Amino acid sequence: MVAYTTKCSVCSLGYAQLLDAAHILEDARGGLAEISNGLAMCKLHHAAYDSNILGVDQDHRIHVREDILQHVDGPMLRHGLQEEHGRKLRIIPKGPKLMPNQEHLAARFEKFLSAG
Numbered sequence: 001m002v003a004y005t006t007k008c009s010v011c012s013l014g015y016a017q018l019l020d021a022a023h024i025l026e027d028a029r030g031g032l033a034e035i036s037n038g039l040a041m042c043k044l045h046h047a048a049y050d051s052n053i054l055g056v057d058q059d060h061r062i063h064v065r066e067d068i069l070q071h072v073d074g075p076m077l078r079h080g081l082q083e084e085h086g087r088k089l090r091i092i093p094k095g096p097k098l099m100p101n102q103e104h105l106a107a108r109f110e111k112f113l114s115a116g
Contacts, residue, residue, distance in 0.1 A: 003093035004040030010054070010062060011080070012090040013042045020046040024056075024104040036101040040091065044080055054081065055112030058105040060089040065116045 001021065007014045022041045023033075039056065041049060048054035048064075055063040064085040071077065093099055 001040055003035050003098045004091050007040065007091045008042040008045055009039045009089045009091045010041060010045040010084055015042075018042050022046045022049050024100060024108050035093065035098050037104055039089075039100060044076075045084075048081060052112050052115035054084070055109050056089065056100075056105060057109045058102045060092060060100070060105075062087050062089065063109075063112065065112075067116075 001016065001019060005014075006016050006019065008019060013019070019040055019042055022039045022045075024037050024039060039049070045054060049056070053065050053068050055065075057063065062084045064081050068077070069082055069085055
């Protein structure tokens with residue numbers, strides 16, 4: 001969390017109690033508990049990421065699944081997910097050892113694409 005200044009990488013929410021360390025590659029796919037294999041995310045974005053509702057490509061651009069983009073619901077869906085589509089991550093660690101691993105992001109993004 002310190003590498004991400006205790007903020008969600010997607011929306012920059014800064015309440016530590018509402019943040020998680022999200023694995024880019026899950027343990028089952030060879031993901032290690034390393035800063036470069038993680039993204040700090042609020043609970044909403046972490047759940048969306050793990051459910052393949054939200055994906056992050058190797059250029060740190062956020063993608064939201066098409067059916068979610070088309071769904072009409074309340075302000076949480078619109079502001080919390082739909083408006084993040086196409087934006088870049090707001091918080092990215094500084095320093096090469098802290099940056100999200102590009103290969104891991106690419107592999108995880110392929111999973112997001114195939115799940116949609």
